[in-house]
Amino acid sequence: MPVFYGREIASRLMLGTAQYPSPAVLAEAFRRSGAGIATVSVRREAGGDRAGQDFWELIRDLDVALLPNTAGCHSVREAVTTAQMARELFDTNWIKLEVIGHGDTLQPDPFGLVEAAQALTEDGFEVFPYCTEDLVLCSRLVEVGCQVLMPWGAPIGTGLGLNNLYGLRSLRAHFPDLPLVVDAGLGLPSQAAQAIELGYDAVLLNTAVAKAGDPAAMAEGFARAVEAGALAHGADPMEPRDMAAPSTPVLGMPFK
Amino acid sequence: MKIIVNGEAIESAAATLAALLAEIGKADAKVATAVNEAFVPAALRADHALNEGDRVEIVAPRQGG
Numbered sequence: 001m002p003v004f005y006g007r008e009i010a011s012r013l014m015l016g017t018a019q020y021p022s023p024a025v026l027a028e029a030f031r032r033s034g035a036g037i038a039t040v041s042v043r044r045e046a047g048g049d050r051a052g053q054d055f056w057e058l059i060r061d062l063d064v065a066l067l068p069n070t071a072g073c074h075s076v077r078e079a080v081t082t083a084q085m086a087r088e089l090f091d092t093n094w095i096k097l098e099v100i101g102h103g104d105t106l107q108p109d110p111f112g113l114v115e116a117a118q119a120l121t122e123d124g125f126e127v128f129p130y131c132t133e134d135l136v137l138c139s140r141l142v143e144v145g146c147q148v149l150m151p152w153g154a155p156i157g158t159g160l161g162l163n164n165l166y167g168l169r170s171l172r173a174h175f176p177d178l179p180l181v182v183d184a185g186l187g188l189p190s191q192a193a194q195a196i197e198l199g200y201d202a203v204l205l206n207t208a209v210a211k212a213g214d215p216a217a218m219a220e221g222f223a224r225a226v227e228a229g230a231l232a233h234g235a236d237p238m239e240p241r242d243m244a245a246p247s248t249p250v251l252g253m254p255f256k
Numbered sequence: 257m258k259i260i261v262n263g264e265a266i267e268s269a270a271a272t273l274a275a276l277l278a279e280i281g282k283a284d285a286k287v288a289t290a291v292n293e294a295f296v297p298a299a300l301r302a303d304h305a306l307n308e309g310d311r312v313e314i315v316a317p318r319q320g321g
Contacts, residue, residue: 016321026319041320044262044313045287046280052316056286059317069320077293084295085288085315156321184321206321 002179002201004148005094005126009036009065012196012226014181015219016206023058025215030062033219038064039096039204041071042086067128069096074109076116083120095120096150096183098130106156110137114144121145130183133167135174142178149175150183150204153195157207159187162194172199189218189225196229197237260311274301276312287316 002009015035020026030038038059045052059066068086073079076099083095099116101109108131117127121144129141133151141149151171154160162168163185172180182195183204192203203226212218259268259276270276273296277283289296290313296304306312 016319018319018321020319039320041318042288042315043318045285045316045318046262046264046282046314048281049316052318053286055319056317071320081290081293081295081313082315085290085313088288088295088297089286089315089317 002181004037004128004179007065009202010034011036011223012202012230013192013223014039014067014183014202014204015209016204017055017059018206019210020215023054026210027058027062029209029215029219030064032216032223033209034223035219036064037067037202037204038062039067039069039206040086040090041069042082042089065094066090066092067094067096068092069130070098070116072100073098074100074112076112076119079112079116080119080123083116083125084123087125093124093126094128095125096128096130108132108152110134110140113137114140117141117146118144128181133164133171135171138171138175142175148179148181150181152184153182153191153203154185156184158185159208160185161187161191162198165198168195168200169198189221192222193225193229193232196226197232199233202226257306257308259306260309262312262314268306270306272302273304273306273312276306277301277314282314285316287314289314 011034013035014037015033016039068090070079070082079099099109099112100106117129120127127146128148128150129146130150138149154163179201181202181204182200186205187208195203209215209219270279292311
């Protein structure tokens with residue numbers, strides 16, 4: 001099972017908490033997913049609004065590790081301040097660091113990401129960077145102290161799956177001992193299984209479960225998929241080949 | 257004086273960040289704060305003086321992906 005910053009998590013599935021039709025559906029989806037980590041966020045609250053308090057009570061009862069994010073931040077300053085506020089609110093040094101560089105694709109800003117990761121690591125955070133599969137970017141992130149990398153499968157919310165299989169496989173090969181998580185872009189359990197079959201330690205998703213017609217059933221589907229992927233990865237899969245090779249013995253074939 | 261709280265201008269008599277939170281009913285709420293994009297820990301709110309035009313952010317736990 002994956003170990004993030006010295007903490008072992010009992011599931012390869014990490015699940016977001018946004019976009020569910022109701023708090024009850026969210027709780028049921030988490031129960032059936034078996035997810036060990038929930039991503040959360042911070043947002044403005046003023047006046048008599050109690051949404052923050054209500055949500056806090058809901059996620060405390062989930063009994064999972066919390067991974068706050070800096071979603072929506074486009075500058076290093078915003079991301080760092082958001083992370084500091086999240087650390088106080090959720091009482092954890094873990095931060096899913098998002099520094100967004102492109103509005104349409106929500107692609108991470110690689111330059112701001114490295115700068116923010118360094119500042120936060122120096123401030124005592126344990127950074128989970130939402131990144132691309134770019135090897136140079138990932139090397140820089142490791143150099144500034146990241147002990148886990150979270151490359152995208154596809155842009156957030158698209159459900160397109162693993163867009164760059166070569167890049168993801170290459171990243172796994174270059175960092176054989178580093179925890180790697182495919183974060184974002186997954187739409188179906190088969191795509192999650194594929195990520196784990198590649199040797200990724202976990203997957204992080206939200207929309208695929210929350211926006212399914214039956215979020216709890218989809219959550220269980222993803223849970224079984226990551227288990228299947230882990231079994232396959234550990235089972236030393238066969239090598240693909242171009243030519244057919246009969247599986248039924250040729251010896252003893254009648255009429256020959 | 258005029259202070260910007262979560263993007264909206266308000267009139268406030270609060271001399272400190274802690275006083276502002278009390279003024280708007282958030283003294284004991286589960287919130288975190290920043291002033292002019294710099295984080296202000298809960299323990300330092302009572303000592304953090306507010307000035308005209310300060311931009312205060314008050315955030316709470318929320319759903320995220």
